[in-house]
Amino acid sequence: MIKMNDITRDGDPVLRKRAKKATFPLSAEQKELGNKMMEYLINSQNPEIAEKYKLRAGVGLAAPQAGISLQMAAVLVPGDKDQPPLFKEVLVNPVIISESVQVAALEEGEGCLSVDKEIPGYVPRHDRITIKYQTVDGEDKKIRLKNYPAIVCQHEIDHLKGTLFYDHINKEEPLKIDDDAILIG
Numbered sequence: 001m002i003k004m005n006d007i008t009r010d011g012d013p014v015l016r017k018r019a020k021k022a023t024f025p026l027s028a029e030q031k032e033l034g035n036k037m038m039e040y041l042i043n044s045q046n047p048e049i050a051e052k053y054k055l056r057a058g059v060g061l062a063a064p065q066a067g068i069s070l071q072m073a074a075v076l077v078p079g080d081k082d083q084p085p086l087f088k089e090v091l092v093n094p095v096i097i098s099e100s101v102q103v104a105a106l107e108e109g110e111g112c113l114s115v116d117k118e119i120p121g122y123v124p125r126h127d128r129i130t131i132k133y134q135t136v137d138g139e140d141k142k143i144r145l146k147n148y149p150a151i152v153c154q155h156e157i158d159h160l161k162g163t164l165f166y167d168h169i170n171k172e173e174p175l176k177i178d179d180d181a182i183l184i185g
């Protein structure tokens with residue numbers, strides 16, 4: 001299982017590189033990586049397991065954060081209690097093909113498993129996006145996302161381009177954002 005000491009931290013050059021495009025069929029190791037990244041998110045969202053293995057909770061994890069420069073990211077956005085997840089997928093070679101003009105940001109700012117310190121400030125993103133990606137089996141998919149799942153996918157796709165969330169925070173005024181921005185609580 002992936003544990004916190006397997007997760008690369010800010011300062012590791014792999015987090016600032018553009019990740020390599022995946023070619024199909026994926027190797028057994030690459031498929032296994034997708035499973036292990038998703039397993040990390042499941043474990044990290046389970047209070048007992050997270051406590052036992054000291055896992056920081058996350059809803060997204062990108063391959064560069066596991067030290068592998070590959071265009072692959074796992075996303076697991078839970079639904080409400082006893083509901084199915086809002087979004088659960090391992091995205092391979094994801095590309096944002098359209099994005100809303102409407103800006104949105106998490107009201108509490110963003111955290112990242114690869115950034116140990118808390119960096120306050122709004123991270124302006126698009127409220128709605130359409131992503132084209134492949135599944136680990138090479139199937140082409142296209143999905144439209146909005147609000148929290150859209151924010152998470154933008155954060156993870158950023159990782160594949162060597163961008164970290166705080167790159168988007170206004171240095172002079174971290175809490176400055178468009179008047180009509182949607183703040184997601």
Ligand SMILES: CNC(=O)c1cccc(C)c1Nc1nc(N2CCN(c3ccccc3Cl)CC2)nc(N2CSC[C@H]2C(=O)NC)n1
Binds near residue numbers: 044078111
């Ligand atoms: C600085 N303020 C903050 O971090 C911050 C502060 C307050 C609220 C939010 C909402 C904040 N922001 C933020 N909170 C999250 N979690 C909330 C808790 N949750 C979770 C926790 C326990 C069980 C199950 C789950 Cl689901 C896991 C996910 N996740 C992200 N991000 C940014 S996009 C990728 C995603 C990620 O997975 N990061 C590791 N941001």
Ligand code: NI
Binds near residue numbers: 112114155159
């Ligand atoms: Ni991150």
